[in-house]
Amino acid sequence: MIPDRHARAMLPIPDIQAPGLTTYDAKDPATSFLPIEPLLPPEGAPNVLIVLLDDVGFGASSAFGGPCDTPNADKLAAGGLKYNRFHTTALCAPTRQAMLTGRNHHSVGMGSITETATSAPGNSSVRPNTKAPLAMTLKLNGYSTAQFGKCHEVPVWQSSPMGPFDAWPSAGGGFETFYGFIGGENNQWEPALYDGTTPVEPPATPEEGYHLTEDLADRAVSWIRTQKALMPDRPFFAYFAPGATHAPHHVPQEWADKYKGKFADGWDAQREKTFARQKELGVIPAGTELTPRHAEIPAWADMPAELKPVLEREMEVYAGFLEHTDYHVGRVIDAIEDLGVLDNTIIYYIIGDNGASAEGTMNGAFNEMANFNGMAALETPEFMRSKIDEFGSPTSYNHYAVGWAWAMNAPFQWTKQVASHWGGTRNGTIVHWPNGIEDKGGLRTQFTHCIDVAPTILEAAGLPEPTVVNGVQQSPIEGTSMLYSFSQAAAAERHDLQYFEMFGNRGVYFKGLSAVTKHRTPWQMVGGTVPAFDDDVWELYNGAVDYSQARNLAAEQPDKLHELQRLWLIEAVKYNVLPIDDRTAERLNAEMAGRPTLIRGNSQLFYSGMGRLSENSVISIKNKSFSVTAEIDVPEAGAEGVVIAQGGRFGGWAFYFSAGKAKFVYNVLGIHSFTTSADAPLQAGKHQARMEFAYDGGGLAKGGDVTLYYDGVLAGTGRVGATQPLIFSADETTDVGFESGTAVSPDYAPQTSRFSGKIHWVQIDTGEDDHDHLIDGDERLRIAMARQ
The missing domain is CATH 2.60.120.200 (Jelly Rolls)
Structure with missing residues (x-):
């Protein structure tokens, strides 16, 4: 292998011209200059594809025992590795910014979503320039870079047509190409799209068969093909982040109809089925316990009989939406295989940026904006029944009921937004890299986190963590490379300490133990009361023997609980988590929150x-x-x-x-x-x-x-x-x-x-x-x- 002659810790790599003879006449035989060579990463650096789905619980996909068929995830896992202890932050924008930078979400200002940013450093939604994103590092090392889909990392006051565009993917984000949308969600049938920073309209209408996920896959496939056709020696970094399966749950009817009748038993029964399937697949330990349903979540048997057909249809639509999404992910992977470069492509298929979403009310929603406005009561059972055939269609803006979100997070407690419990933060993840993974179909159980993705890719590419980017000294990456686990199934985990926090829900993991406290309930959008932080009740779990956080040890081991509580506080100080902020409506007001407008x-x-x-x-x-x-x-x-x-x-x-x-x-x-x-x-x-x-x-x-x-x-x-x-x-x-x-x-x-x-x-x-x-x-x- 040819030694890499570039000093890559300072980016951009400085242009240094070697001293030598300068002739007067170019025709002089002594005239000699090195040929111009395009900048490339070190020899053998792999292509990279990160697929990040949205709002998918651990127990949703068939790859991890769920009821939604994901054959492409299954196929990828058969040729790669499943990680059953991979974690996110419990919310979309924080997970994305953390993953793309290799730093904790509060470290990069993304303590929550951009719409609730405050002037506190950990919640400002402004990524410090001392924490350059992975895409920028790869681009400045010679990678071609492109993002397709959702970007929810732009501060709201920078999201207008005037920018500034520093936080947009194709400007400060390091992606040379961006096609997708800015914000938390989008209409899958009639989306608001950007090509770079230019607003564009969808290329077709719903009546003509348009759907956003298909459009994004078309764009990704075209870009990858073009990149390999024109730059076959240059590796690519493609980030495919469809808005699916975030609400609204939009999908062609035939995909939803594939699941007709499959959810008639309701969410309690579905969790039991998923749990059994997870054990059968081996994606959870044999001794795992299925956590019980909390009193705040209604039993299926207690739901009104006249509403149950609607509830079933909500889940049928969601399942079809996830399978439809996996199909189009498969198209992108197939394009890479057709080009003959799959063997040297690292693929991260992260099935969800947080747990399943419980933001759809107890009954679900035909238009989720009703709940966001505290007006869910307008959607009466009679209204919902009248709309049953329209769920998933262009006339809907639908979401499923809380009970389905809980079921999709089996075997764990709670849901998206609840950073304390694994139901909010544990997402099934698949890594595929034939040139770097020999244990095809293997399972990895080491604790891993979304901040580990960036250092893994840098190590696999033979690239150092940069110390200076664009003239700014960088702070260290906070994640831990997962590369060691690719070849060592039984290796001791290296990421053994991690805090969690979202809207006051908080927890800490340390060497197998987790101390957690749920502070607020995600579907209570407006109103309601929450306890003082010091009155929150903490729980203690031993992950070595209790995979699902089913056995609370707080009463048995109070000293150990207090030790972990202190450790959470130390980590919170270190990473800008303080002050904890559980406000909701107040943070929507820019003046009260202290952000620009x-x-x-x-x-x-x-x-x-x-x-x-x-x-x-x-x-x-x-x-x-x-x-x-x-x-x-x-x-x-x-x-x-x-x-x-x-x-x-x-x-x-x-x-x-x-x-x-x-x-x-x-x-x-x-x-x-x-x-x-x-x-x-x-x-x-x-x-x-x-x-x-x-x-x-x-x-x-x-x-x-x-x-x-x-x-x-x-x-x-x-x-x-x-x-x-x-x-x-x-x-x-x-x-x-x-x-x-x-x-x-x-x-x-x-x-x-x-x-x-x-x-x-x-x-x-x-x-x-x-x-x-x-x-x-x-x-x-x-x-x-x-x-x-």
Whole structure:
């Protein structure tokens, strides 16, 4: 093997020209220069594919004994290794940032999701430049790098079309190519997509057979083929992170129908079946106990009989969604095999970035935004039954019930968000690398964590951990390479100390023992009470003989429990976990949380063509009075189309024209829609059209009166019966002069939503209305200047 001549600890690798003879004439026979050689990693460095699924519990996939068929995961495991003690952080963005940097999630500012970031270093959502991501390190060492799918690591105030793009995958993230979405979830049928940092529309419609996971796989396959066709000597790092199987659970009907009737016995019985299958496969020790159902989770037998068909369908849809996802993961793996490079490709197939999600309420949800707004009661059993055939379709934004999430985490306690117990943090993981793994179909039981992925890949590639990246001295990687375990099934684990924390749920693992405390319940989105941190009840488990955390030893070994509690506190101080922050609604308020915001004051000005503005990029009109004023030119044929719209089919509002008349619609969760129309069309010419909403007050989610004006003259009145108090959407945006994604109103479609006239400007004002019904130019200039 040729020695590597590069000093790779400092990145970019400095360009050093060797001294030598410089001739005067290039034709002089003594003229000699080394040929230009592209930078490559050390000889033999493998290709890398990381597949990270979303919201999949340990007991969901067939690879780890679950009811959802994942034949490609099964096939990969047969040729590689299964890790049955691999851990995540219990939540998506923290797991992703930790995995991509090799550091604990609080170390890289991602103590929770970006939407709840605070000014505390461990929760800021800002990755310090002293902790460069793996993709950057690999790119600067000569790898080709690409990401496809979900990126939830961009601070919310940097997610607008203006960036800054330092935290976006294709800028500061180190990926040369990015195709996917920014945020926690996306509509699988009609997603908001980016190519790099440029918003793009899906290449087809749901009616034409479009689905996001298939699109992402198409892109990944094309990129890998192109990379090997043009740069066969250069290894690639591909990160495939579909939004699946995060809610909404969207999948073509035929995939869901494959599971018809398979979940009729309910979640209690399903856990028993999964548990038996896990023992049969050997993915859990023979002496493992199945943990009992907590009182907070209802028994299947106690669920209303009229709701059970809906509950069954929720799980059928989810199972089909996971199998559909595995199918498209298989397409990416097949493309690598077809190119003849599978043997020297390390594949991490991480089946979930946390445990299964219990954010769908006890009954599940047809539109999960109802629960996120504390309005789940709107989805009555009668309503749910009326929608049973639409679950998983483009008209749904669905999630399954808490009981199914619990079942999908068998044999463990609890779910996503609960960082204390393995149900939230233990995810089945497969590693495949024919050139580096001889024990085909082997099982590995060493404790491992998502922060171990980056150092493993660096060691396998023969690359040092960088000390300087882009001129900034780096802090050490906090993970431990797993490479030792590839060839040593019985090797002592090297990652023997790890803390966990999420929203006050916390725990620590140390040499087989785990001390944990569950602080809050994930499906209690709003309201409810939580204990003081010092009043939390801690539990103690011995993983050497109790794989599932079924036998609490706290009463028997109080001294050992106290020792681990102190160890948790030491680790918490070391990695910026303190102060522990269990606030929820307060952290959604940027001012209270102490994070930057693009929006200041009580007014915001927009211009035609502005679009794909996230909810954090637009002034909030929730729970208050507001007005929308637009200066427009109406053509002779009359005005048609959207002036401004926020949200979409599953919740939002729009000010638009139909049949020449101004209209305002407020769509509550896709369940109730309130439309106010002007009495007459607006004539051709330049005009101001205005909508005023007078909030009733007296609490959250109240209704209000709507008044429409043409040039300050009353044009129509109406009524909104209720509003959404907290969030319109996790993926739909605000657009001016058109609407992307799905439509707030059935009066138009996104493809036909473009405004027929000219929009000069649109202004939203909130709070007390101290304006006339017209806004003059001086007023607009004052507001615009105040926002600079």
